[in-house]
Amino acid sequence: MARLGSVTEQTQKAGFETRAIHAGQEPDPTTGAVVPPIYATSTYKQDGVGGMRNGYEYSRSANPTRTALEECIAALEEGERGFAFASGLAAEDTLLRSLCKPGDHVVIPDDAYGGTYRLFKKVAEPWGLAHTPAPVTDPVAVQAAIRPGTTRIVWVETPTNPMLGIADIETLAGIAHEAGALLVVDNTFASPYLQQPLTLGADVVVHSTTKYVGGHSDVVGGALVVRDLDLAERITFHQNALGAVPGPFDAFLTHRGLKTLAVRMDRHCDNAEAVVEFLSNHPAVSQVVYPGLPDHPGHAVAGRQMKRYGGMVSFRVGGGEEQALRVCERTRVFTLGESLGGVESLIEHPGRMTHASVAGTDLEVPADLVRLSVGIETVDDLLADLDFSLGG
Numbered sequence: 083m084a085r086l087g088s089v090t091e092q093t094q095k096a097g098f099e100t101r102a103i104h105a106g107q108e109p110d111p112t113t114g115a116v117v118p119p120i121y122a123t124s125t126y127k128q129d130g131v132g133g134m135r136n137g138y139e140y141s142r143s144a145n146p147t148r149t150a151l152e153e154c155i156a157a158l159e160e161g162e163r164g165f166a167f168a169s170g171l172a173a174e175d176t177l178l179r180s181l182c183k184p185g186d187h188v189v190i191p192d193d194a195y196g197g198t199y200r201l202f203k204k205v206a207e208p209w210g211l212a213h214t215p216a217p218v219t220d221p222v223a224v225q226a227a228i229r230p231g232t233t234r235i236v237w238v239e240t241p242t243n244p245m246l247g248i249a250d251i252e253t254l255a256g257i258a259h260e261a262g263a264l265l266v267v268d269n270t271f272a273s274p275y276l277q278q279p280l281t282l283g284a285d286v287v288v289h290s291t292t293k294y295v296g297g298h299s300d301v302v303g304g305a306l307v308v309r310d311l312d313l314a315e316r317i318t319f320h321q322n323a324l325g326a327v328p329g330p331f332d333a334f335l336t337h338r339g340l341k342t343l344a345v346r347m348d349r350h351c352d353n354a355e356a357v358v359e360f361l362s363n364h365p366a367v368s369q370v371v372y373p374g375l376p377d378h379p380g381h382a383v384a385g386r387q388m389k390r391y392g393g394m395v396s397f398r399v400g401g402g403e404e405q406a407l408r409v410c411e412r413t414r415v416f417t418l419g420e421s422l423g424g425v426e427s428l429i430e431h432p433g434r435m436t437h438a439s440v441a442g443t444d445l446e447v448p449a450d451l452v453r454l455s456v457g458i459e460t461v462d463d464l465l466a467d468l469d470f471s472l473g474g
């Protein structure tokens with residue numbers, strides 16, 4: 083029997099879109115249902131003591147709806163094993179406790195999602211895990227932040243949130259491995275459609291599946307994907323021992339979103355490119371931050387490791403914080419809100435919203451910065467909305 087959440091040889095060979103629709107999706111053996119049912123059950127009948135059917139014992143340990151999602155995301159990331167969690171932060175916390183112990187050290191991005199930073203600073207540090215923020219766009223700085231012998235993880239986001247910096251995954255994997263550490267890549271912003279870090283040498287991929295993977299802003303979730311089976315065993319143990327798993331309804335919604343990831347991502351990228359062009363020519367905008375722009379410092383690396391440049395766009399306005407806040411409050415198609423990666427466009431002020439928890443630290447973001455998650459609406463409506471909100 084294949085391990086739960088593992089990838090079969092057949093799905094490994096298929097194209098991305100085929101894997102998104104078929105990996106983990108064998109028709110139900112009892113009824114032939116094309117979509118795996120939502121297994122709303124906490125426990126499973128055993129055929130005699132210890133006689134489990136296909137490895138299912140109790141739904142914290144495994145549930146078939148969750149297994150289907152785990153197989154699919156593992157196949158899309160070109161990994162061996164996938165693990166689903168109740169949120170991105172639950173996935174991160176489980177990973178930290180699977181890989182680190184008190185006294186260890188990790189290198190983290192100096193431009194990380196605020197909640198990730200808070201996890202390291204307010205939860206992991208008091209527990210005994212030290213960290214050093216480093217710019218993941220600068221491999222020399224990352225190398226300098228490593229403490230040989232105690233650094234267990236080099237953790238990167240790429241593109242970073244919200245400054246859209248690009249980390250060179252292949253180079254950083256070499257640096258981490260040379261120091262005996264693992265490279266963990268938070269692939270939330272790119273999604274597995276645009277970038278597969280495991281194929282570039284990363285050891286673990288992290289997702290907030292709340293974002294592009296789920297894709298419809300209707301479910302919170304997280305995932306980890308690995309290739310190494312020893313690592314997979316450690317995560318399996320901690321996933322069950324800590325218990326931060328999604329229920330079957332959430333696993334179903336996330337998996338349903340994953341099936342359309344490719345078509346959604348292409349439209350997110352098309353619309354983002356049009357928004358970038360519009361903002362680049364707008365007099366109220368002082369800087370557009372997008373890895374697809376030739377003057378973006380990570381442009382060449384992004385071109386090598388990403389299929390396209392993504393749906394996230396950040397920009398700075400000439401009128402400072404006051405104008406940035408006004409822009410965020412005036413849009414009508416872009417919804418003012420946290421999160422990203424859903425079909426609907428969102429706008430936010432990172433300094434006062436997603437990144438408020440890093441104010442006053444090395445990770446503080448510019449006050450005149452606005453972040454867009456460009457959705458898949460009619461692009462002309464998005465451009466008109468931005469024009470209005472910028473006072474055009």
Ligand SMILES: Cc1ncc(COP(=O)(O)O)c(C=O)c1O
Nearest residue numbers: 169170171195243270290292303
């Ligand atoms: C890049 C990134 N990683 C992790 C997380 C945390 O995920 P969740 O909100 O699902 O716990 C987020 C949330 O915004 C994020 O943007």
